[in-house]
Amino acid sequence: MLSRSIEDYIKTVYELQGENQRVFTKDIARSMGVKMPSVSGMVKHLAAEGYLSHKPYKGVLLTKRGQRIAVDLLRRHRLIELFLNKTLGIPWDEIHEDAEVLEHVISNKLIERIFNFLGRPKFDPHGHTIPGKDGNLPLSRGVPLDKVSEGETGRVVEVSDHDPEFLRYLTGMKLKIGSEVQVKERAPFGGPIILKVERQSLAIGLDAARRIRVDIKKKVGKRSN
């Protein structure tokens, strides 16, 4: 049985490493709220156990074994979020912290019961894909909103879940999974993106737009490319 702490380190590296970029001691320390020597020590341990590879002074990279643990945690996390949301009606900006704790302690048996109870779902309340029991993580749908060109219309399919403040901001603007949005205007020099949502006009910052993924609606009656 892996300790809570070890699981958290692996998870943090997974989140920071993005598209397989090396992850540095300082970033792990900042993200976990511990000091660098603690990270150095744990990294050495995790490397010895084969969860990640470590080039001293050059950062770490998860091994297959480490990846698998991180993806399993992600499965747990997302199923727990969906479960809390569906049963207790806990809003999407409040489920993350509870799931953060529960993902480490809920038994596999319970997770599979939850999975079946929820009807073997594909997405969590933020629209994130739910990894399979086999460790397979389906690709995200859609594209980041900040990549969408003027005039295009799409449906919100996924939003970043780490910052509750951001989720409340979305809620305040009536943006949710499934909302239809049209990009009316993209201000230059990193300026806001002007959206049309439910006949309302709405300005949204670039940082926020990057955290929203939309499925572009194919224009009918016009061929693209």
Add this chain to the structure above:
Amino acid sequence: MLSRSIEDYIKTVYELQGENQRVFTKDIARSMGVKMPSVSGMVKHLAAEGYLSHKPYKGVLLTKRGQRIAVDLLRRHRLIELFLNKTLGIPWDEIHEDAEVLEHVISNKLIERIFNFLGRPKFDPHGHTIPGKDGNLPLSRGVPLDKVSEGETGRVVEVSDHDPEFLRYLTGMKLKIGSEVQVKERAPFGGPIILKVERQSLAIGLDAARRIRVDIKKKVGKRSN
């Protein structure tokens, strides 16, 4: 924040102390699966923190403060059991171990949400009363089945939840909360009790009978006492 370990010690003392009898090092050690020196050490710590009083060589007793923590845990435990049973349909012989872990990590906010979701229930799936948020523990209903006289009829209202084997034994005999039972015969010298359940005759050992509480049905047309 109390550690998992501290909460478990307090809970164990609570369970062992019954009607305010002193609890001994050996019993705590056996019940928790640790060695006696670990208990001595922790007891000293818990006494210093005011959770229990300790007379060396003479056992411990929870203080008001300790009692309160134990009862809060009991509330959490029972609400979690009921929640898992109601939502996921987990049978009564399997909910205990999950609840055992979850009671330590689920936030108060989540517990109160669960409480409301369940309709502010009074009993868990084993018929145990659920303590209030204020630390008030309602009395158990009914009387132990081994105290019921021959000829009397009652309804099962509560069963002990610690031994899954026992719960499966009850399930196998179609005994559940709400079952109507009549004591047909009580064998002498600690022999079995013969019950009538759903027109079936059924022999049940004294140890089992002690773990079942029934609400005696007042005989109509006859005055008692």
Add this chain to the structure above:
DNA sequence: TCTTAAAGTTTGCCGAACCTAACTATTTAA
């Protein structure tokens, strides 16, 4: 190139919660 700032590591320490071994108090029974 050389110096300095930043990042990373090593060393040695701490507290929590466990352990074994050795010692002490209490209870029991000869």
Add this chain to the structure above:
DNA sequence: TTAAATAGTTAGGTTCGGCAAACTTTAAGA
């Protein structure tokens, strides 16, 4: 009443996960 058995405690050690202080490596700029 006293010896042995049982229960409890103390002393000292381990592992885990964290820390500060001191040192090393790498990167950046003069």
